[in-house]
Amino acid sequence: MQIQGLIILFVFYLCYFMKMFQQRKQGIQTDHMGKGKQGIQKKIEILMKTATILTFIVEIISIYFNTTAFPLIIRIIGMVLGILGNIIFIVSVLTMKESWRAGVSYEEKTDLITSGIYQISRNPAFLGFDLVYVGIGFMFFNTALAVISFLAIIMFHLQIKYVEEPFLKQEFKDDYLHYYQKVNRYLGKKTSL
Template identity: 25%
Template sequence: MARYIAATTLFLLVILVLSRAFQLKRLGIKVIHFGELDKKDFLIPPFALLLFYIVFASAFGLPKVGAELFHNEFVGFLGVAMCVMGILLFLYALISFGKSFRVGLDEDHPGELVTTGAFSISRNPIYSAFGLALIGIFLIIPNWILLIYVFTGIWLFNRQILLEEQSLKKIYGDKYTEYCKRVRRFL
């Protein structure tokens, strides 16, 4: 059952991002800016597909890639809790973001600086939600390849956050600097 929750978590995250992108596109807002400022972003999709395969293979009995490091039901339930918390935080962040939601950096049409809702407890609730979900999935499916994904994902999230912070300082100036003094980078 927990493995189905891991697969559902990945599926929901993708559906939520795409549905929000389509909602805003109908309002004339271009949301997807993936790879426009950093072409290395295009290295991510093949690795994302491998992640999806490992999780779905584990949940649905497909041929597996990589070996599991341990099996512990309690740890699996902790993973389920982290996945649920990740999805809920992600939803809260999407709602809080409103029309300012973007995938990638958009310096031409950034939207308003959002500092309320989920953004009043973390400057990066979406990355925090992804991190919770990724760690949760690893705890459910403790595959050694997923462990590499956890460390790599956290490193990539931090890299992207640092790039975004530079961009946000340039766009919003002192308003963003003051916000950074009040609110933590992560949870």
């Protein structure tokens, strides 16, 4: 399981950093966490960035020591969730093309992406993150990993709700509101009565 856990993390972060590097070569600043923001939005983004770094460190330690309290079947389910999270994350980053950012940028103009995977999730990249965290958590369960992963997932949710959604409503107005009414935050289309 250690090799599989390392591969899941390697693929996930390889995609993340390759996209950042590719955008940097094009003159695009990808990381906007905490930049140009104030108050609660700045705190949320800084806490989210801190939680993701800490989660990565605890994941690596947990994989190294091969910690787990779960039976093999739960660990296998975790591996499947981690792989699924990678697929969803990679597809979401590829679908966003050059509009993908880590954090909200008030300076750079991006497009509102509503096609591809974004037809069934308004936030598939965050869904991918969540699935990788839950998957690694199932594979290498321990209290520290559970607590920090849960904190990171909560911070992602707060980022979406209090930073990204208000920004998108302001930036794309009716286009975003129409999209917001059609597609769920994490998974599925909304049904109209």
